[in-house]
Structures are given as C-alpha cells and as structure tokens.
Amino acid sequence: MKKKLVVIACLGLIASLSACGNGGVGSETPAVDARIVYAIPSDPGNLDPQLTSVDLNREVGRLAYDSLVYRDGKGNPVSGLASSWHVGENESTFEITPGVTCSDGSAFTADVAAQNLRFMIDPHNGSPYASSFPAGTTVSASASTVTIKTPTAPAFLLVNLADIPMVCAAGLQNRGRLASATDGTGPYVLSDFKTGSSYSFTRRDDYKWGPNGATTAEKGQPKTVELRIVANETTSANLLVAADVNIAVMSGSDGDRLLRMPNLFHKNQQVLRGLIAYNEANGRVTQDEKVREALSRAVDFDAAMKIITGGRGEVPTSLLAVTPKVCPENTVSGNLAARDVNLAKSLLDNTGWVAAGDGKRAKNGKQLSIDILTPSYAGKAYTDGAEYIASQWRDLGIDVAVSAVPSAQLNDRLFKTADFDVSLVGTGERTPNQNSQYFFGKTPPNGTNFASFSNPTYDQTVQGKPQVDTAAECARWNTAEIALFKEYSLIPFANVDVPVFGNKVTFDIVGNYLVPTSLRAVS
Template identity: 35%
Template sequence: MKKAAGAAALALLATACGAGTPEAAPTSTGGTFTYAIPADPGVLDPATGVLSVTNTVLSIAYDTLVRAGEDGGIVPGLAEKWDVKPDAVTFTLRKDVTCSDGSPVTPEDVAGTINHIADPDTKSPVYGVFVPVGMKAEAGDGTVTLSTPEPFGFILESARSIFIVCGKGVEDRSLLARGTSGSGPYVLSEAAPGDHYTFKVRRDYAWGSSGTGADLPEQVVLKVVPNEQTAANLLVAGTLNGAQFLGPDRARMESTPGIGQIVTPVGNGQFFYHQGDGRPGADPVVRKALTQALNLTELGGIASGGTGRPATGLVVEPRACPGDTVTGHVPAFDEAAAAAALDAAGWKPGPDGIRVKDGERLSLRLLYATTRGPGVQAAAEYMAAAWKKAGAEVKLNGVLDTKLSESLNVTQDWDAVWLPITVTLPSQLVGFLSGPAAPKGANFAHLDNDRYTELVTEANGTPGEEGCALWGQAESALFESADLVPVVGNTTLIATKNAAFRMAGGLFDPSSFRLTQGG
C-alpha cells in the first residue's frame, strides 16, 4: 500500500450526497454561480487529491468514466457502456468528448491517468484508495480495460472516483498544480489560493448528465470561506449561491426565508487510538476501557450539534453495501467496568488521580481539527473531561486541517484523534486500516487487526451480497476491538439561494448548475 501523505484529509473526502431542488425556473445561462468552500484545496493535480475540498473543486473541471446516480447506482460518464468481469472491466468511451484544450479524449488519456497513479514513482496518495492496488489500464480501439491481479468486487464502482486527465496535462503534470486539463464543463481561469478559484464555462460541452454548456452559468467561483457564520451572512446577502453548514449557523439557515435546503448524510464522526509501540492505545484493554468511559450518545449529540443520526457504518451513503455494522459491536458506556478494567491491567490511580503503571502516567494527546467547527472542539473537551474522570491525563491538540495529515503521518505526536473518514467504498479504507504503518504506509494509527485483514482479503475477491456481508463483518471487527470508534452519523445542510445544483459523494454534478430567479 502506498503512503498516503494526506490520510487525515479523508476526514472530508465525501462531503455530501444528494440532489438539489430548483427554487424557481432557471432564468438565463449567463451570470456567476458562487459557492463557499471551507478551506483552500491546495495542489489541484487529481493524482494528489485526497482532501474532500480538493475533490469538490476538481469535480467542476474533470469527468469520470462513470458516475453515481441519484439512487446510488452507476450511470454513464465518459464511458457509454461497460463489460464487467471479476478481475477486469472494459469501458467503451463516448466518441464526442473533448478536453478543455479542444483535443479529443482518448483511451490513451484514460489509461495514462490510471497508470500514472499506480506508478510507484508517482507516490500518489490516492493509489490504494481511488485506484485499487495493482490495477493497470490498457487502451484499446475506443475502449479502455482496467484490470486487477485478483478478482475485485468493486472494480466498476471504483471508476466513479477517478478524475480523467486529458490534453496538455497528460504530458506536463506541472500544469495541474494551479490549472485544470479535463473534459468537464468548466476550466479553471483564475486561482487565488486562500481566497477564490474561478472557472469559465465551456459552451462546447455536450455530454453532461443534466445539460450542456449552453445551459450553464458563464462562471463558477469557489470562494474560500472558513467561517460558517461569514458564509451564512454572504448567503443571506445574496453574495453566495450555496454553502455547506455543519455548525450552529445551520439552524439559522434552516429558518431563513428564501434559502433552499438539502440535508444529506456525510459519514461518521469518529475517533481512532494510536496503537504504535509504547502508546497506551496499543493495549486493547486500555482502548476498550477508554471507550467504555465515554457516553457515545451524549458525545455524538455534542459533536453534531444535535443534528446527527446513529452511526451505522464507515462508508458514506448511498452505500454499495447497505446495512448496520455498528450496533452491538462497540464497547458500551460503563464507567465502573472501565475503571475495573484499568485496575486489572495495572493502571492504578496516583495521588493526583492520574493512573500510573510501571512508573508511566496514563497520558493521552487528543488530536482534532479546529476547522471542523465548534461541535468538534466541544466533543474533544467532553472526551478529555470523561477520560480525566477515568484517570487519564489528557492534552488537547487542535490543529488546522492542513496540518492534521502532518501530525498523523510525520510527527505522529498523538494518542487519539477525532477523524471522520468518509469514503464511498469500503475497499478504499483498507490501506488506512491495515498494512504498513506510517510513515512507510497509509496505516496512520498502526492498526493490526488480524480478523479485519482476513475478512477484507476474502471480501475483495467476492462480488455481490456475499462480499458485502464480509465487508460488514470486517467493519464490525474493528469496532469490537475499539480500533476506531464510530460516534455519530453526521448530516450536513447545503443551503442555496437563487441557484440549484446536484452533488453526490461530495462531488458536484457541474452540468446541473443553474441560476434561478434573482441569480
């Protein structure tokens, strides 16, 4: 498994699933659609895009071979049809697709995109996440075949997450740091990092699922607005056409007249224990006791601001494998049992109440992203208080999203981390939850769950319902050993004004952008 330099960025990998509803009939194809993004997307090369905000931005300019439909099913994208085998899928490409520089999109472009990510020299953090390990691509006459060394149950579904690079960007990847070279309906015309990204429409775009370039706004501006209160003010004033709300301003948007509302699931709020040598979390007794010391229902309400739902699995909806893998598999809240377990494991309370074993204090550094809103900050404080009551010394370490990956993978100075990883396929998690540990691999928490590894190995080659049952058992095995603890199923509000659009899995369907009355 390749090292994922941005493993923590998967906290935002999928920001929304759902469909927007027009507030009124579209008025014209001119004008500017403006949307708030919570952070700067960084480098825009699709081979490095693990931040959800990066992939949200990329979805405006790039197409994928297939897309997720509104019901979660697979619908055509660059490919008009496909033939699936257990270890390969052959896509027949549309013949009318062109890149933003006017060149045709070829099977060689598609194969080159996949093989570039899979090349060890690329060191792509999306290898093993979006592109399965060992996948290779071969161009044919109007077709491209993706194959894996062994049968892979999600070989078709994985293609919906791979942005295809074409045109000049194929030969010169340096153009992609602050530019785009894709076949999507918009092309990046201005990049002002930390402030805004402006895209200009391609009027020749004719292969969208929801319309052509002739139907779309002239420009799309993605404005970097880290503060949700600021985004709310801009939306009410009409400066923005859309923004996402996870914090307290969500209630304000829900009660403001003239604001369109899309409530969507966005995966779990959850935390991990660092299981590296010498860490308290290396001991399963300690992990389970610390989990039992937390009232996860109260914690979930705090983290989500009361807008969450019970967590039911690791993968964002709509899922390829539906079902509840959480209920009955997470150590239940029991303060007395937690204290007894720590006592039995040799962690005895010291004079100041902090537990000590072999001269070492039970000390935890709790890592979280400060940019995830006041709910996460409050959740971290709640966890610290509960663990202190259980006899642990807790130091809170709040960092920016952009520093979270460095803290997890490089300095590794943490013992527990609030990290809501949200992906679209369970196979995309394997490299983060098993295999080589950071910094040599993507396994940032140093997890080593034999049962999980055994089940996902079997599940990878088992398609259909039987494979889904194995994936579900694998997730439950993680929860039972408190390798990670799902706390709450988060939802988000995408608020709109004078515009309509659709999103799925955190990605825009940019062909659906419409300005409505007043836009």
C-alpha cells in the same frame, strides 16, 4: 476522510450586482455572465486530485476533473468519460466517449485513461485510490477501449470508478504542476488563485460529456465559480441569509435556523460525522488494546453525538454513510463497548497507568497524555464534540489536548507524520474497499494506513478474493469491519444529515458531492 465544503456566492459580479439582493429560489437567469462565489472552510493546499484523501479537496477537484462513469441519485451507473461499458468476471471494458477534450485542447483518449488507472493502482505512487482495485489488476488500451483485467470482477468496480478523477496527458507528464493548476476534462478550469484566499474556476463552453451527457450549455449554468475561504460557519450562515452567499453547508447548529427559512433551497448529505480512530503505532499509548477499551468505555457517545451533530444525529449502522449504500447491513449494533466508567478506570490501573494523589495517571514517572486531532474547518460543533470527549478522558486523570487544524495540516498529520494519538475525523467513502486505504497496508509517509492498524481478520479480507456477487462481497467486508470494532480500533458514533443550503442557486447532490453541471443561477 471526512470534510465539509461550505459554498458562498454573490451572483452577477461580472455583469450586474443587482442579483445580489435578498431573496431565495426564483426563475432561472441566463448562464452567460453568472458568477458564483463558492466558499470553502480552509485552503485545500495541494490540488492534485489523485493524491488526496481529504473530502474537501475531492469536492474541489470535481469542478475540473471527470470520471469514467458516474452514479445517479439512485446509485445507478451513468456515462461520463466512458459512453458504454461491460463488466465481466475477469475483464471489464470501457468505451471512451468520442470528442472529449482537455482544458488545454488536447484529446482525452483511452491510452490517457489507462495511464491514469495504472498510476493509481501502482502502490509506489501513494494514491488512495489504489484500494479500489484488487491486487493483480492490470489496465490496457486499444483504440478507444480501456480494458481492466482483475483476478475476479470486484462487486464495487463501477461505484469506485465513479469517484476516481482522470487527469489529462500534460498533468501526467508533469505531475508537480497539478499542485496549483488543473489539467482535466471537467466543466471548469482553474483560472486564478490566491493562496489562503480564493480559487477561481471558469466554465468550459465546449463541455458536453458530463454525467449522463450533461453539458455546460444549459440555461443558468454559472460562468465563474470562485472558491473563497470562509473559516467560520456562522459567518457563512449570516452571509447566506443576507444573500451574499448562495450555497452553504451547515454542519452545526446554524443549520437549524436556516431550515426554518422557507426562501432557502436545501439538499442533504448523509455523513459519518463522528468516528474515533486510535493510533496503534509503536510507542503510542493507544497501541495497547486495553487502553483503547478504557478510553472507549469512558465516553458517553450518545451525548457526544448530540453535540457534534447539533442534536440532529443518529447512531451509524456501518462505516458507510453515503446513500444509497452498497452494503446496507448493520455492523455497529451490538459490536461497540458499552459505557462503564468504573471498568475504564480498572483497565487503566491494570495496564500500569495508576492515578496519583492529584488524580493524574502516570506510569514509570510518565504522565498519561493524549492528543485528539480533529478538523477546524468542520465547524464549532465538531470542535465542541472533541472537547466533550476530552473532558470525559480528563475525568479519568488523563492529560488531553485537542488539536483542531485546517485541511492541509490535517492531511499532513494524518498521512505524512501520523502525529496524533486519537483522531476525530469522519469518512466519506462509498464502498468498503475504498475504506481499506485507511485501515490496511503501509503507514505514513509511505502509505495511508494513518493509524498503523494491523488486524488479522481485516487484513485477510483486504488480501482475499473479491466476490462478483454484491451480497457476498458485503458479507466479507462486514466481518472485517466488526473485527476493527471488537479490537477498539474504531468507534463510529454519529451519522447526520448535513443540509446544504442555496440562495439564488439550485443544485443536485449525488453521492454526497455537489454536481457542478447541476448548478443553476436563479433570481
């Protein structure tokens, strides 16, 4: 669930500090000694790439881990750890690229790939990637071929596999070490870290099996990428302007001034920035559908969208924002509650949450209180948006607290303790069945159904037979999404193009992730 990664850099710290002067995009410089300091807004905590649902952690992991396949900018599958593949109705095969090695020098084989997939498919392991495969999926390996057998070929199989990181044998055998070390086939390997401060990754010079055969031998490929924790987005923007920062993701209003600077390189990420989720667990006030409807009808979500996106947002068309969308249909229009404050008050009255003389609502002597959980690392605009929503609920007589927390704490409160009433956390999944990890199945700490959703229509879709045809599969999931909206479980209200700026560096973004092999130091 959703993220944003801020990247800052100062080039040439190994060889020469002259690269840290002012200026924007220029000519390429040799890769040999280039260094990029890549700032993230909070400490990712546990680095295990197969046990996280936080997009910040996932993007960090892409430096060190590869997928079987990747997608290009148009959404087409291209080679990765697999050089070729065949997707059938019940059986799909993947041929492992010859010569792939892990950062420890061991070979990455079809058997290791199969072990990865079996780990993630097994629901007992708690991997969020389990939702990428239908029930009954099996995986086997023979020589250099991985075989995935499914009840029917999911229409989104290749898209899902493009997001799934593969761990090497040593990491699979000693999973605990992955919390603070990397063991992958990716273009970089973690070489040093200081908790709460920085994580340094060093380039693998033998790497040649990236997306569509990308290597690290290209001119301008930085040797070192240091992830440095910079919590304040305005600070990152100022560092970027001063050329002490090479890349910065601007989620809030700071992006507006940077867009006016012609010397800066930038690309956009399409993000579902505003998504309200109500916790429906037993004992939560938001378990009551009428309370959820009241809260939904009380908010001016258009105004909230403008705040949270710095005025650059638009109304979402579905729970998918990453382009190109595998399901382009609009499931939002006409399926969300219209604002009606008077009806919101009446709904609360009818559920027994009655306003007293001081305007505060209570039932059986207990005050109506709600906690909004939101990421602190997403920037001031995000927190301001949460505070605006809180103010609209306070006007109803509700006691509302906003908890803006860093990445590791957000992950714990969503997926370990489920300690919140309302979450304001965007999602960044690419397919509807990837999203199902959050809205179906076991609840924390045994699963990732973080808000204890239990919607018959949605549940039937998850458990139903996947379709081979993409349009038919999208139709199934579109109906399921609408069912969640109709029961006021989810309120998607803000999409935005988030600019990712570069100074003295260029890069590509595919599927909302920065492509590590595309990093180019320039002067």
